[in-house]
Amino acid sequence: xxxxxxxxxxxxxxxxxxxxxxxxxxxxxxxxxxxxxxxxxxxxxxxxxxxxxxxxxxxxxxxxxxxxxxxxxxxxxxxxxxxxxxxxxxxxxxxxxxxxxxxxxxxxxxxxxxxxxxxxxxxxxxxxxxxxxxxxxxxxxxxxxxxxxxxxxxxxxxxxxxxxxxxxxxxxxxxxxxxxxxxxxxxxxxxxxxxxxxxxxxxxxxxxxxxxxxxxxxxxxx
Amino acid sequence: xxxxxxxxxxxxxxxxxxxxxxxxxxxxxxxxxxxxxxxxxxxxxxxxxxxxxxxxxxxxxxxxxxxxxxxxxxxxxxxxxxxxxxxxxxxxxxxxxxxxxxxxxxxxxxxxxxxxxxxxxxxxxxxxxxxxxxxxxxxxxxxxxxxxxxxxxxxxxxxxxxxxxxxxxxxxxxxxxxxxxxxxxxxxxxxxxxxxxxxxxxxxxxxxxxxxxxxxxxxxxxxxxxxxxxxxxxxxxxxxxxxxxxxxxxxxxxxxxxxxxxxxxxxxxxxxxxxxxxxxxxxxxx
Numbered sequence: 144x145x146x147x148x149x150x151x152x153x154x155x156x157x158x159x160x161x162x163x164x165x166x167x168x169x170x171x172x173x174x175x176x177x178x179x180x181x182x183x184x185x186x187x188x189x190x191x192x193x194x195x196x197x198x199x200x201x202x203x204x205x206x207x208x209x210x211x212x213x214x215x216x217x218x219x220x221x222x223x224x225x226x227x228x229x230x231x232x233x234x235x236x237x238x239x240x241x242x243x244x245x246x247x248x249x250x251x252x253x254x255x256x257x258x259x260x261x262x263x264x265x266x267x268x269x270x271x272x273x274x275x276x277x278x279x280x281x282x283x284x285x286x287x288x289x290x291x292x293x294x295x296x297x298x299x300x301x302x303x304x305x306x307x308x309x310x311x312x313x314x315x316x317x318x319x320x321x322x323x324x325x326x327x328x329x330x331x332x333x334x335x336x337x338x339x340x341x342x343x344x345x346x347x348x349x350x351x352x353x354x355x356x357x358x359x360x361x362x363x364x365x
Numbered sequence: 366x367x368x369x370x371x372x373x374x375x376x377x378x379x380x381x382x383x384x385x386x387x388x389x390x391x392x393x394x395x396x397x398x399x400x401x402x403x404x405x406x407x408x409x410x411x412x413x414x415x416x417x418x419x420x421x422x423x424x425x426x427x428x429x430x431x432x433x434x435x436x437x438x439x440x441x442x443x444x445x446x447x448x449x450x451x452x453x454x455x456x457x458x459x460x461x462x463x464x465x466x467x468x469x470x471x472x473x474x475x476x477x478x479x480x481x482x483x484x485x486x487x488x489x490x491x492x493x494x495x496x497x498x499x500x501x502x503x504x505x506x507x508x509x510x511x512x513x514x515x516x517x518x519x520x521x522x523x524x525x526x527x528x529x530x531x532x533x534x535x536x537x538x539x540x541x542x543x544x545x546x547x548x549x550x551x552x553x554x555x556x557x558x559x560x561x562x563x564x565x566x567x568x569x570x571x572x573x574x575x576x577x578x579x580x581x582x583x584x585x586x587x588x589x590x591x592x593x594x595x596x597x598x599x600x601x602x603x604x605x606x607x608x609x610x611x612x613x614x615x616x617x618x619x620x621x622x623x624x625x626x627x628x629x630x631x632x633x634x635x636x637x638x639x640x641x642x643x644x645x646x647x648x649x650x651x
Binding site: 145147149150151152153154155156194195258259 | 575579589599601602606608623626631
């Protein structure tokens with residue numbers, strides 16, 4: 144017999160923003176984009192099944208080829224269907240990451256203005272290439288390092304087969320060097336990402352967070 | 366022994382349940398609670414919430430909650446408050462409550478030295494009340510929530526939790542707060558009079574399931590914390606408590622049922638990552 148039937152109040156959950164900056168240039172055609180799309184769908188399902196993460200995680204997606212496209216503004220998992228990405232064009236990587244940084248700051252500002260507590264936002268860059276020649280890699284690298292040092296956001300870079308290790312590592316902050324993806328193991332990466340977000344969104348201020356190991360999907364030797 | 370007035374009696378449920386996040390990270394339950402019935406109408410209830418970042422905060426919260434309960438009982442005895450069925454003034458209560466906090470902090474210092482623990486590893490918040498049918502006296506350091514009711518359908522907050530600027534930041538009994546200014550700022554006492562029919566004390570792991578703590582303010586166009594006990598949570602559960610009493614459940618049986626409720630009695634409780642503690646007292650009508 145159940146004695147307690149009290150209802151639950153409708154409290155707003157604190158938010159965690161994760162912006163995916165995804166390379167959809169021509170070089171990602173074939174297996175790469177197919178596996179990336181599959182990984183995104185599995186990421187969506189994993190978050191959907193995690194009640195806490197589903198109520199706290201806002202996903203944003205920016206793609207880059209010759210054009211920078213905001214495919215998804217920050218949204219809770221219940222409020223969007225994961226899009227299927229297509230490829231075309233060159234690699235305006237720096238412009239896309241800058242766009243993500245700008246939108247992250249705007250979202251943080253909105254959280255502050257509307258009194259919503261939030262976790263440190265996460266930006267994830269996934270690319271198989273290197274930025275177009277006219278892109279200011281050095282400037283972006285400095286900006287990311289400064290932002291990570293001042294705890295404005297967390298930045299992870301994922302290199303897909305064929306990526307320029309030197310340049311992508313230069314873009315990534317010292318504390319989180321580029322992670323080379325083994326094969327096209329996007330599914331495993333997104334499983335890791337959803338697990339990590341699950342841990343982050345369950346943490347409290349002062350908790351030391353230990354994220355899952357990356358060995359299942361990262362290629363650590365060259 | 367305290368005198369028993371043979372007046373209405375309280376039915377009280379108390380439990381601490383480990384949160385999912387702590388299970389995931391292989392941490393112990395860092396919450397503790399103590400309830401002491403002094404007679405049918407007077408009692409002491411304490412909730413302590415160990416800091417997530419402190420290595421031995423489960424030990425700290427257990428030590429602090431037991432010692433606070435013991436010291437408060439001593440204060441009541443020494444002052445004869447309960448025998449005379451009269452209450453201290455608000456100022457007398459604050460003086461005594463602060464003394465209790467200081468004594469417990471000193472004992473905690475001695476305990477940490479003897480065990481060779483760092484004092485900061487024992488960090489915990491605490492929330493204690495002395496309850497009677499006609500008043501509730503409170504003292505707390507840090508966060509947590511507490512509520513009381515004097516008439517059906519009406520619940521009020523008993524305390525204002527201390528929150529820092531960042532998410533989940535608060536102050537602990539082990540914090541550097543023992544200056545006159547710190548005591549004024551961080552040791553909060555309260556005094557509520559009325560025909561008390563129920564009360565609740567809870568750690569912050571229970572607040573999303575029982576209080577309105579983050580809701581949209583249409584006028585100000587922003588989210589805020591109204592610190593409002595959720596009537597639709599407390600009133601049905603109050604009836605459940607009376608039913609348990611009617612069925613002559615033992616204290617162990619009541620606590621077992623209460624533990625189950627805090628564990629997975631609602632979706633919020635089921636998925637809560639933090640440890641959950643709630644002490645819920647209901648005065649049985651004569």
